[in-house]
Amino acid sequence: MFKKIQTSVGEVLDFPPDVVGEGPKITIIGRKQIVVENYNSILNFSEEEIRLETAEGDIYFRGKGLMLKVILATELQIEGELTSFSFGGGEMK
Template sequence: MFKKIQTSVGDILDFPPDVAGEGPKITITGRQQILIENYQSIINFSEEEIRLETADGEVFLRGKGFVLKTILATELRIEGELNALSFEEGVEKNV
């Protein structure tokens, strides 16, 4: 029921999807700082690749020298050289 209210209020007030919804909000400053909000889990992390699960599917970041500066329940702050960002919807997990 709350989801219906949240959606209708967001539609009525014309909020952008990242404010009214649960999808990821990604803020990139230059190529050196990345803020990701509303992620669900970290699937893979290395200095060259970060893979996150979100409500909208997986998010892939590729680059060099990635360092996690802040890890909170719904927010990640990453520093390093970002070379690519991509999304993959509806990823099936192999068991």
């Protein structure tokens, strides 16, 4: 029930989806820093790849020297040299 109210209020007040939704918000600063909000879990991580589960599917970050610098319940920060990322297999650069 709360989800219905939350969506309705968001639609009425014209909030962007990342404010009222459960989908991920990804902020990439250059090629060295990534902040991901609203992730569900960390499925895999190494220096070459970090895979996250979100409400909208898996997200893959690929690069060199990737590190999880900050891990909070709903937000994490990745640092390293980002070379690409993809959503559930469809690569975006």
